[in-house]
Amino acid sequence: MAILQPLIDLAEVCYAQGIRHVVISPGSRSAALTLAFSRHSGFEKHVVMDERSAGFIALGMAQQLSQTVVLICTSGSAAYNYAPAVTEAFFQQISLLILTADRPQEWIHQLDGQTIYQSEIYGKHVKKSFTLPSDYGHKDARWLINRTANEAAILTQSKPFGPVHINIPIREPFYPGAEEELSPSSDIRVIKKINAESTLSVETWHELLNDWDDAERILIAGGQHHNSEELNLALSKITEELDVPVVGDSISNQKGDQSFITFQDLFLADADTEKLRPDLLITYGLSFISKAFKQFLQKNPSVRHWHISEDSHVVDTFFSLTQIIPVAPEYFFGNLFEQIDYQLFVQGSDPENDSSYKRTWNGYNLKAQSLSTEYLQNLSVLNDLTSVNLIINSIPAGAQLHIANSMPIRYVNALGNGVSHLEIYANRGTSGIDGCVSTAIGAALVNEKSTFLLVGDVSFLYDRNGLLIQPLPDNLKIIVLNNSGGNIFRMIDGPASLPELDNYFETRHPFTAKRTSEDSKIEYFQAMDFDGLKTELLKFLKTDNIALLEVFTDPAENAKSWKGLKNYIRSNW
The missing domain is CATH 3.40.50.970 (Thiamin diphosphate (ThDP)-binding fold, Pyr/PP domains)
Structure with a gap:
């Protein structure tokens, strides 16, 4: 040995x-x-x-x-x-x-x-x-x-x-003898690297502030990012006091300000995009979920685009990148507000950017929110959309919500600020369905927080081997939306109209999560209708141990309600 x-x-x-x-x-x-x-x-x-x-x-x-x-x-x-x-x-x-x-x-x-x-x-x-x-x-x-x-x-x-x-x-033999003890060498050398925070010089700040002053329409957009109180405080000050709209998907974890733009997924397809086009776009974080938002910025590129990132890769998602600023978002936006606020104080002036630009974004956001609320209030049938809306509004504030890919993350993102009371996580690095269950299990093992996973049936079945570990974390609760297949293909125009939809895209199946729950000794609940969901959800949330709630929905009804939401907003815009 x-x-x-x-x-x-x-x-x-x-x-x-x-x-x-x-x-x-x-x-x-x-x-x-x-x-x-x-x-x-x-x-x-x-x-x-x-x-x-x-x-x-x-x-x-x-x-x-x-x-x-x-x-x-x-x-x-x-x-x-x-x-x-x-x-x-x-x-x-x-x-x-x-x-x-x-x-x-x-x-x-x-x-x-x-x-x-x-x-x-x-x-x-x-x-x-x-x-x-x-x-x-x-x-x-x-x-x-x-x-x-x-x-x-x-x-x-x-x-x-x-x-x-x-x-x-490793060569054999690699098993120690019974008498051998494993202990590290006495002369192990440990090499340490000192961490240094990246900052910007005074000259660089002057150049950036000059560009800021030249822009009338300024838009800040956040991609996937962990929940950061420091960052959210800085963004709140910027949007409230400098009249700059701040946009973010659910995975941006932008919280704390009611004027943050969160319903862009629902209104950008019907908005007058020329009124929303920015002169200066400032982005931070990783991926964006909203396809409508990405297409809007790609079709309406800003004159200048700053991306705040300490990554060495050049990421030009919106075809408009002009400046990479290699600092932490917390540092950048905190200092940006302080410098502009001080400059305005010294000059005794108001911000020079177009304040009506923020009002335009807010107007669209509030209208989409109102129409979405109206539509959901008129739905009484159990489907994925109504289930997700009820579930996320029932999860206690401060909990973590891990969301699987495919339709669950799209439902949550469309519901805008409905998740502002939660920490949101999703595997949007590659956006695959594999590993969603296991990631939530790993998180719950170490975070000491109430942790929820919202997952579709295919993603759940694909990754249920994560439940083989012992012991499973008691602070984890799993919600499975079971529509008996890959329901997203019914929502997409291409495969939705094909005769091969059932067998080759949705891959219909008869499986449930019940036996998996029994094998893993997970307390199991199920809901087959809307009243049943309300009753079972209350019992599910009160359990002290790991639990699983399976909600059974009809794929055709899911497609009808999802497309109906988009059509309702479009027809009442």
Whole structure:
């Protein structure tokens, strides 16, 4: 076992770098790694047998903790099963350190079991990929492993955050004898990186403020972002005192101000977009959900577009990018308001931007909100839309709501400020349906908050292996919208009119979540009509343990109500 000492030291380096959680999937080739971390008293260990679920559970943990989480798996296809979670973490900028055990290099493609090409297996979807030497005898090899462990941990925690991969070829024997103790070397070297906050020079601020002064119509738009009180306070001051509209999808977590624009999904298709076109667009955060909003800005590009991001990638979603400002949004908007406010105070003047521009955005937003409320109040039939509206308004303030992709996130986004009392999370890095259940489980394991998951039946069935872990978190409650298939294809004009809709797109099925709940010892509730939903929802919310509420809806009725909402707003605009 002495020849595997560098792997024991690797675990100690991870601990010294501040890592505290490790998600382990059982395997033989990874035994030395598993034992190095499992016998270290400083780590919280989580065992997940399915690597695909394990990856997303680790992602959910890292998302909540804002800390790196380690993933450990054996060689072969196990490593590939991490790929969906790794790509999501990359585009969502979440810190994972992936440790994949491997066969020694000379055994690749030699018909040896569980042997595939693992070096750089995740391609461009990691910040960096390393492969360790398989022989540790020479001092340079031990030096390389120590240096790599430090560099990999540092990279996961350097902005932009993201996953890093270390592939680790391991020779037999890799099981210790009964008498052997695992302890780190006495001379482990830990390399630290000092974090520095990015700021802007006085000269840069002057240039930006000159551009601000030249713009009459200024629009701020937030993509996916964690809930930040500091950021929301700064944006509230800007919109209230400088008359600048602030737009955000549900995943932007913009909260605290009633004048934030949240119903853009419902009104932009029918609005006079020329009146809403900005001269200066300021964006921050990651992806946007609203297709209507993206198309509006692409068809009506601003003269100037600042994107606030510490990412090195050039992201030009709206075909208008002119300036990348590499600072944190909290710093930028907080300082922006202070500098403009001070400038106006010294000059004794009011803001020079067009205040009617904000009133126009607010007018459209309020009208869409009013029409949406009218429409929903007139619906008494149980369907996905009415269910989601009732559910999100019943979840207690301050809770977390994790939302699966496909239709659930679209329903929530269309309901605007209906989720302003909740923290919103969704896997919008790649926007896949895989991993939504496991991500919420990982989040609930570490966040110590009431955590809810809103998920469709296909997404739930696809990822139910996440429920194999023990124990499951008691603070998690799952709501499954079961319309017996991929209902989104009934909402899209292309497949909705095809004769192959049922078999090849919606993939109709007879399965429910009941037996899965029974197998996982999850308290189960179900609703078949609107009155039943109201009754079962109250009981569901009162439970102290993990619970699942399954709401059964008709796909045709869902399509009718969803399209009806859009048509109602259009016809009454």
